[in-house]
Amino acid sequence: MGGWRRTGVAVVALLAAVGIAPTRAPGVQEQQPRTFNTEVVGHLAPPQDGGYGDVWAHKDVAYLGDLRQGDCQPANGIWAINLGNPAKPRALGAFAKFPGSDGEDVWVGSIRTRAFKGDLAAVGVQRCSRQASGFAGMALYDVTNPAKPKELGRLATGVVSGVHELGVVQRPDGRVLALAAVPYSFNLSGGRQGDLRIIDITDPGRPRELANWDVRRDGPVETRGQLAARRDVFDHSAWPFDKGNKVYASFWAAGVQFLDISNPASPRLIGQTTYRPEDGYRGAHSGWFNEDETLFIQNDEAMQPVGSGSRASWTFQRVFDTSSLERPKLLSTFATESAVPGSDGKVATDGIYSVHNAVIKGDRSYASWYSDGVRVVDLSDPGHPVEVAWFVPPPSSPRQTAATAQSGRRDMPVVWGVFPWKGMVLASDMNSGLWVFRVTEDAIPDNGVTTTTVPLIAPQPRPAPPRDSGDPDSFLWVGLAGLALGLLAVGAVVRAARRPG
Numbered sequence: 001m002g003g004w005r006r007t008g009v010a011v012v013a014l015l016a017a018v019g020i021a022p023t024r025a026p027g028v029q030e031q032q033p034r035t036f037n038t039e040v041v042g043h044l045a046p047p048q049d050g051g052y053g054d055v056w057a058h059k060d061v062a063y064l065g066d067l068r069q070g071d072c073q074p075a076n077g078i079w080a081i082n083l084g085n086p087a088k089p090r091a092l093g094a095f096a097k098f099p100g101s102d103g104e105d106v107w108v109g110s111i112r113t114r115a116f117k118g119d120l121a122a123v124g125v126q127r128c129s130r131q132a133s134g135f136a137g138m139a140l141y142d143v144t145n146p147a148k149p150k151e152l153g154r155l156a157t158g159v160v161s162g163v164h165e166l167g168v169v170q171r172p173d174g175r176v177l178a179l180a181a182v183p184y185s186f187n188l189s190g191g192r193q194g195d196l197r198i199i200d201i202t203d204p205g206r207p208r209e210l211a212n213w214d215v216r217r218d219g220p221v222e223t224r225g226q227l228a229a230r231r232d233v234f235d236h237s238a239w240p241f242d243k244g245n246k247v248y249a250s251f252w253a254a255g256v257q258f259l260d261i262s263n264p265a266s267p268r269l270i271g272q273t274t275y276r277p278e279d280g281y282r283g284a285h286s287g288w289f290n291e292d293e294t295l296f297i298q299n300d301e302a303m304q305p306v307g308s309g310s311r312a313s314w315t316f317q318r319v320f321d322t323s324s325l326e327r328p329k330l331l332s333t334f335a336t337e338s339a340v341p342g343s344d345g346k347v348a349t350d351g352i353y354s355v356h357n358a359v360i361k362g363d364r365s366y367a368s369w370y371s372d373g374v375r376v377v378d379l380s381d382p383g384h385p386v387e388v389a390w391f392v393p394p395p396s397s398p399r400q401t402a403a404t405a406q407s408g409r410r411d412m413p414v415v416w417g418v419f420p421w422k423g424m425v426l427a428s429d430m431n432s433g434l435w436v437f438r439v440t441e442d443a444i445p446d447n448g449v450t451t452t453t454v455p456l457i458a459p460q461p462r463p464a465p466p467r468d469s470g471d472p473d474s475f476l477w478v479g480l481a482g483l484a485l486g487l488l489a490v491g492a493v494v495r496a497a498r499r500p501g
Contacts, residue, residue: 033435034373037389037443041424044089045433048076051400053104054357054417055428058119060084061092061108061146062426064434065123065417067400068102072128075099078106078121080146086424086436095141095149096123100134107168108143111176115203116152118144122178122201124163125154136162138180140204152204157182158193165237165286168201171244176202177210177264179238179247186214186234194218195235196249196257198264213259213267215251220269227254237286241293246270246325248289248296253282256298258325271326273298273318281306283315289322290360295382296322297365299355303403305347312346314339314353317367319382334365334385336372351412352403361420364388368418370403374427376439389443393429400430 033040045052050069055062060083066076077097082090096103105124111117121141127134137156141149157163159182166180178199185193194214201207214235216228227233232253240247245262255273273296275282285301300315307313316335320328338348339355347353351371358367363380373392377385398410405412414430427435 031394033394033437034392035390035437037376037440038391038425038437039440040391040435040437042083042085042087042089042436043432043434044081044091045396046079046081046091046094048079048094049399050076050102051402051414051430052416052428052433053102053430054106055419055426055434056106056108056417057083057419057421057426058108058110058143061143062089062419062421062434063106063108063121063143064428065104065106066094066102067104067402067416067430068126068128069399069401070128071131072098072100072102072134075101075134078103078123080143080149081434082146083421083436086422089434089436092147093149095143095151096121096125096139098125098135098139100129101125101127101136101162103139105163105165107166109168109170111170113170113174113176113202115205116142118142119146120152120168120176120201120204121149122166122168124166124180126162126164127160130160136160138163138166138178138199138207140201140207142204153201153207155199155207155209157185157197159185159188161185161188163197167239167247169240169244174202175200175244175264176204177240177244177261178207179240179249179261181235181238181249183234183236185212186216191217191228195251196238196247196259196267198247198261198267200264210265211267213249215249215254215257215269215272218267218269219254219257219272230254232282236284239287241289248287250284250286250298252284254284255282256284256287256296258322258328271324271328273320273328273330276330281315285355286357288358288360288365290379291362294321294323295360295379296320296328297358297360297367299358299367301354301356303352303354304406305349305353310341310345313341314347315355316340317355317358317365317385319379319385321382331383332385334377334387336369336375336387338372339369349406350409351405352414356415357417359418359420366418366420366425368415368427370414370416371405371412373413373415374418374425374437376425376443378444389439391425391427391435391437393427393432393435396429396432398431403430 051067053065062081064079075097077094080092103123139154180197194212196213198211238249260268298318305312338353365377376389393413417428419426
């Protein structure tokens with residue numbers, strides 16, 4: 001798609017409007033990154049079988065997660081990559097190698113407690129198949145010397161799936177908490193364990209769970225029964241805010257839940273994002289706050305277009321005013337041009353054109369958008385998001401088997417993670433590894449552009465989640481169908497989605 005690349009597609013929620021653009025020709029393969037107001041700085045694909053997961057950076061080191069491949073034998077682990085010269089990233093080695101499991105999500109930061117002083121890495125570990133005997137849970141490492149990581153402790157989560165996504169914070173009182181999403185805990189435990197886990201890691205050698213929470217058990221009384229019967233409700237991701245006194249958890253069709261954890265052993269629901277009646281597909285995957293936490297972006301994800309014909313669309317971002325957490329207010333939505341119907345009434349199908357993760361820095365959102373790479377969106381007027389830059393890696397030999405386009409191809413770019421770092425941006429592509437790029441000074445919003453308005457997604461009955469929807473990095477969405485647990489929700493989730501965090 002060409003004509004509106006400068007602005008992207010910004011959609012004011014109350015008007016539900018987007019810009020029309022012609023459809024990009026399918027199957028076009030460009031062997032160099034596609035850039036707009038960005039320039040490549042460096043690239044590295046560490047040697048391994050299988051795909052790459054999320055990316056994080058601390059000091060001058062990037063940490064690159066690994067995506068399951070087969071039975072994960074041998075395991076790949078988390079790559080530590082030296083960025084001292086960002087034009088030439090250099091692999092230091094891999095850690096957190098658990099045969100039979102992968103480590104898609106990683107957090108790294110400096111902490112200082114009586115038990116530990118240094119740089120800590122927290123890794124979410126999941127089994128690669130239900131038959132695997134690998135570890136499932138969270139593993140903690142001392143990466144003060146990233147070339148020689150040392151395991152400090154681990155905590156098993158008690159279910160097959162393990163920790164899908166996590167966030168860590170050291171609070172002003174010195175306590176260090178890990179907030180972990182363990183999908184399907186509620187289903188597999190018959191409601192005894194919630195999908196959201198709150199874990200004290202003040203002593204990384206002795207992590208201990210303080211509480212578990214689930215909207216189907218602990219949410220509003222009037223909706224518990226309804227949500228417990230839903231086949232598309234589970235916690236996909238969790239992240240702390242308000243200096244660790246609050247957490248948000250993305251519960252897919254139930255929206256994002258905002259919780260008070262000032263007493264981490266007793267979480268309390270504050271509010272939640274809601275969907276409009278016309279929102280046919282509901283898949284709250286992840287989110288991010290701006291600096292003063294008055295603006296929140298929710299990322300809804302699907303692995304195939306939602307709907308059919310001229311009503312088909314990929315998923316998009318929702319921008320909320322969170323001045324009142326009790327009543328978040330939808331301000332606008334944003335989608336890329338490939339994600340919505342072009343002038344021919346079609347969406348792009350030569351890749352996966354769903355949003356995945358996003359980070360807000362200043363007035364800009366940096367969103368990983370799978371086959372649309374990284375999209376940089378100006379939010380200075382949050383009611384009218386404006387795309388100002390993008391970076392799309394080239395197609396490369398397929399390492400991953402989790403994401404497949406409708407044509408059957410797997411070699412397309414599939415950008416999983418994004419991380420602004422020292423005036424540059426890091427991106428992780430499932431197939432081609434770590435990319436370092438820079439947003440140029442030309443990336444300023446063009447507020448004078450005029451757009452033609454059309455509905456983003458026409459009102460439609462709420463469908464069951466598409467068979468391939470959801471993150472491609474949770475094997476349970478494929479494998480749990482065979483577990484005769486008698487739990488309607490689990491079976492339905494498996495049927496609903498195949499696997500990101």
